[in-house]
Amino acid sequence: MNVRILRQRSPFSDPYWEEFFYEDKENQTVAGMLDDLNYKDDLKTIAGESAPRIQWECSCLQGMCGACAMVINHRPALACETFLRDIKGDTVILEPLKKFPTVSDLVVDRSIIQENLKNANTYIEEYSADKSSDFNQMYSAAKCLKCGLCLEVCPNYGKGETFFGAAFANDCYLIASRSLSQKDTIKESYQSHFAKGCSKALSCVDICPMKIPTLTSISRMNR
C-alpha cells in the first residue's frame, strides 16, 4: 500500500508531500501502520530517500483519547480506529486537521477547544441534578474526546472565534442537566456560541468517534 503524507517540519515551515510504501497486515489500522513505519531503523520514501520520522499524536491506541485525529483519505477520523482494509484503492492519504494550526506533520494545536470552553464558563459550579435528565444522553455527552473531528467537518466552524461547535453543545447539555443554578447562564452562552451559528448540517453527528447523539443535546438545549 502507498502512503502519501502531507508533512511539515515546524509551525513556521512550508508543507510538502512525501510517499512511503507499507506492507499491509491483517486488521491493521492507520495508527498501527504509522507506528510500524516509524519503528524502522531508517525510514525511506518510495524514491529510496531517507526521511525524518513521521510526527503524530497518540496515547491510548484504541479510540478512547482522541489524540490521533487526522484527515485520512479526505475524511477526518481517528487513526487508531481506521482500518486499512476499509481504505478504497491502494493509496492512503494522510493530512493534519486543517482547522487547527499545524505543529509538525500530523500534530496540530487544538488548545482553542479548551480555551473556548474556559472562556464560555463551561463548568458545573454547584451540583443539583435535574431529576428529569436522561442518563444515556449525559453519559454519551461526557464521553466527548475533545478530538476536534466535529469541528473539522462543521461548515459553520472556522477558527473558533465566536462559534464553538458540537463539542461545546454537548458540554452545555451536560452542565444544564447537572447544575440547575448554571442552567440559565449556560443557556445564554449556548445561544451566543452555538445556536446562533449552527445551520444544522449535522456533519458532526456522523463523524463523532464516540457516536454522541449531538442532535439530542441540541434539541434539549433549544427547549
Added chain:
Amino acid sequence: MKKVLIIGSGIAGLSCAIECAGRGMEVTLISPFPSERSQSVLAAGGINACLDHCQEGDSKESHIEDTLKGGCNIAGKEAVSGLCRDASNIINRLEKLGTVFSTEPNGRISVRAFGGQSYKRTCYCGASTGKQIVTALVMEARRLEGLGLITRRLWMDFYSALIKDGVCYGAILYNEAHVSFEIARADYVVIATGGQNALFGKTTGSTLCDGYVTGKLFMQGVELKNLEFIQYHPTTIETAQKKMLISEAVRGEGGRLYYEESGKRVYFMEELYGERGNLMPRDVISRCMDSTGKDIFLDISFLGKEEIIKRLPEVYDLCLKYRGIDISKDSIPVSPSVHFFMGGIAVKNDHETNIANLYAIGECASIYHGANRLGGNSLLAAIYSAKVASAAIENSVLSRTDEDFTTDLNEARAVLRTLQGSKSPFPVWYIRDMLAENMREDLGIVREEGRIKKGIEDVSYYLSIADKIHYDNSVLAYFNYSLTGILTLAKATLMCALYREESRGAHFRSDYPETKEAMAAATIISYDNGNFRTYFDLEGKYER
C-alpha cells in the same frame, strides 16, 4: 500563597490541582497534552467504596481487609485504612462534581462485583468510569482556571527536580514549543505521572506513560519502592496495534474463563477455586492461565445481546471493531498483559517522598496496593492520594532559603548538546524496543534468578551507550533525553526482582516459590552515583 507545581494532569494530577486550589494555593499544572489524552480515560471498570446502601454484611473494615489481603499483607494498615474509610466521601464528592455514575431506579449509585473482594462494592459509570471522572474533574479544574487559581501549561515536559540538601525547590522543564529548558520554581512539587508502561513497550495503558520522571528522580536521590510488583491483567485481547484490556467488569457480570480439551470446555478457575474462581485476584488468575499452557477464552455470551450492550457496551464494541468478534455469540480469546505498577516512588503516609516538599500521588507513587492491586482501587487511590497530599501541603510549614539553580539549568543544556552531537546510527526507538523485549522475557509472570541477571546485564549495556545514541531531530527533545531515566528505572526494577527471593502477589519466582514471613515488607531501592542499594523496609520508614 503557597505555590504548587503539579507534573501530570490525569485523574491524580487534576484532583490534586482542584484540592490545592480549593485550599487557596497557587497551582501550575504541567503536561505535554490535555487531560483527555491521559491514561486515566482508559480506566474502565469502576471505583471501590463501601457506601451507606452497601450490600448486607459489607463494611469499611471488610474493604480494608480485602485490600490488605489482596496486597499480600505488605501494604501499610494505617494508609489502607485511610483510603477505604474515605472512599464513600470521594464518591459523594465525584457525584457533586457531576460525574455520571450508573444508578439504580431508586437513584442510588449502582455497584458491581470485582475480583478479590468479599462484597459488591465497585461503583461505576457504564464501562468508562475513568473517562466520566476525567470529564467531571476537567470541568471543575476549568472553573478554577477561570478564577486564576490553576494555570495549565501544555507542551511542557519534565526534565529534573530542583533539589538541594534534601529539599525540593521546583523543577527544570522543557518547553517543546519554544525548544528550550526553563526553571519553574515552586514551594512544593507533586509528581502525578502514572506508571512505567514503556519499560514493557506497549501495554494495556497509554503510550505517554513511560516512567521517565520516576527514573530521573531516582537518579536524583529519590527512593523507589516495590518495583518488582507488576500487575499482569489476566484478560487482554491481542490486536494489531496493542493488547487491549477486557474489563474485569465482564467477569463481574458473570463472565467465565475456560480452555478447550478434547472438544470440551474446562472452566479451570471454577474447578480450582469454586463458584467465585473467575473473580480471584488478578495475580492468581494470570498465573493459573499461564500454567495451563493453553489458549484461554472468556465467555459472556450467555448474558444475551441486549444485556451485554446495556451493561458492557464498550467491551462489545471493542471486540467487534478490532477483532470482528461478536461477544454475544462467541467467546473472547484472552491472555495476561502488563497493566499496572504497584511499585514506584516511595512515599510516607502523607505522600511526601524522602526529599522534603516533593510529593508523589496516583500510580507513580507506591502505597496502598502492596504486592497486588485490587480492581477498582486504583481510581480510588489516585483521588485519595491527591487529597492527602494537598492536605499535607496545606498544613506544612514552609521555611527555606533561596537557592541558585543556574548550574543545574546549564547542565541540562549541556546534556542535550552532548546528545545532539552524537555520531551513532542507533536511534532511541532501537534501544527502547530492545528494552521492552528484554523486560517482557526476563520479568514475565514467572521469574527466576538466571533470567533476571541476564536482564540486568543487558540493561546495563544499554545504559552504557545511552548518552551516545543518535539524536533524532524528528521526534520531541523529550524522547531523546528521557532514555537514560527509563533505562535506569528498568535496571532498578530488575534489581528489586532479584532481591526478593520469595514469591508474593504479582512477584512469582520459580526458584523461590514460597512466601517468606521474614520478607513481609516493602522493597526499597536507592541510587548513588551509579550504585544501587536495595533493602526491605522492615521498620516502616515509609508506609505504615
